Amino acid sequence: MQTGSSNIAGRAIADEYTRPKGKDRSRRGGFGLDRVAVIVVMLYLLIPLGATLVFGLGGGGGISTFQRIFSDADFSQTLLTSLELAIGTTLLAIVLVTPTAYWVQLRLPRARPLLDFLTLIPFAVPAIVLSVGFLEEFSGTSGPLINTLSLGLVPFMSNTLNIINTGPLLVCAYVIIALPFVYRPIDNSLRAINTTVLTEAAYSLGSGWWRAFLTIILPNIWPGVISAALLVFSTVMGEFTIASLFNIYTFPIYLNDTGQNDPYKAALLSFLSFILTLLCVLGIILLVRGRRGGSAQQGSQVDIAGAR
């Protein structure tokens, strides 16, 4: 899990694995510089990983460091908190975005620029800025302008539900952060299938909107949905910024606290984080690849998620 990868990375990865592919092209051998660059980049990416594992195992007493980690109550407790947040965010993001993207594709193509705009905003409003906005919005002191614009929902949530600095509000913030790389793969998948024809065929056979969506469209865009879900999951497991401003004790915050005192333990925890990221991205590759059969040859694309 990256501790907070950026949503920019998430979107690029989602794109890589869900974008409709063109035809294969023939390639010429390069002039050598490009090969050198590939090798340099791969070494740059691999060396810190290897070094982290060796450093973590070597410095603090080998395997027993792992035992120290697993017996730490804070470790399991923060991991559980992060898991709950990640599952909640994943479900909410998918449930919110998938029907919307389908609806826009089918009934309201004119709203597409609006959706593109709304899913691009998180690039201009980084997590640290968003969390400051949340702190002010839900502190219970919102002004008349905000109260009116939100149809009275903001004062209701902040005063009656007392939602500030709670898990549910954190989940809502994470859904916004995740928008760029949830919407894109799902939208890519919807464009790749013939949504209108499939839906009309389902209607003509007597199916309603929800049934057409759940039994016809959803199975066809499953790879995009899975990509989105795994990216959200991986991102939330590593998100640090908003959780720290909300004072919610999640796994990345535990990792940061630990790491300031014990670099060996931190190295092994970081390596565990990497394994989790690896599993999520592998899940995307394998599931999406499996669905695409031979056409997956050009490689698939995952959006770039992540909390930086």
Next chain:
Amino acid sequence: MQPQVAGSATETSITGGVGKATSRTRRSNGRGWSYNLTSWLGLVPFLLFCLLFEVLPAIIIIQGSFTENNTGKFTLNNFQRMLSLPSNVHAFGTSLSISIVTALIGGIVGGIAAYGVYALRISWLRNFLIGFSSIAANFAGVPLAFAFVATLGVTGFVTVAIHNLFHVDLYGVGFSLYQFWGLVIVYVYFQLPLMILVTLPALNALRPEWHEAATNLGASNFTYWRRVALPILLPSLIAATMLLFANAFGAYATAVALAQDSINLVPILISYVVNGNVTVDFGLGNALAVGMIVLLLIALSLYTAMLRRVNVWQGR
């Protein structure tokens, strides 16, 4: 049975077509509005969510940056305070330079590496490299910071290895992971794979026919790159570099875990100002946040402008 099904299907598709056609003509009169209204109703949950948790926080920050902390009156004081304190201006300088430097390194090296990945003939190796880039682009934040402490920290694996092999003490010759260039090294770790992922689709759109045509007209490999491929790719490359810039500019977790107290970046400054132990100054925090938003908007509008050019060129 079969003809019946086929018949009904055609019938529906015809009526469907008619329905669409009529709805288009109806838009001018009253009933078109009800059709439009039900369509927009389907968007209400999503739009309401975005309003509450995306648009309103942004509005609050912009509104708050022009509001006095205690009185709630309109003021430019927050921006004045932001610009009059050298450490604030310095934070913007550091944030900007770290984003520009890492975007350029990532853009150039990552761009060339992307071509290397694209030109690979062995498809399993190419897929492996793309997959690994996806993982590395997602490996950021706190774990990345500690991975680099383990690698290039004072007692890090590579630091010690260089000392043992070449008898050079990195920290003795002025290097530090916890200063500007150390942070650059760490940021480049997530910029490089991101550049590869973002650039590959643009490379895939290069047509082999263009190279053949250029060669037929007598162009060398170098001329082809200088006169054909690079001009076509340039908008994509600039757009990708803008994304890298935005990516580094908003990064917070990595910098906090690595060098919270020794490097002055805007995101770190914001967290101090609104979450500090001593005083809380939301007015200044909002002004700093608006400064970030403005700079990011400039980068993103360049990004979308470049993408529009890509679309013109490549007919997407």
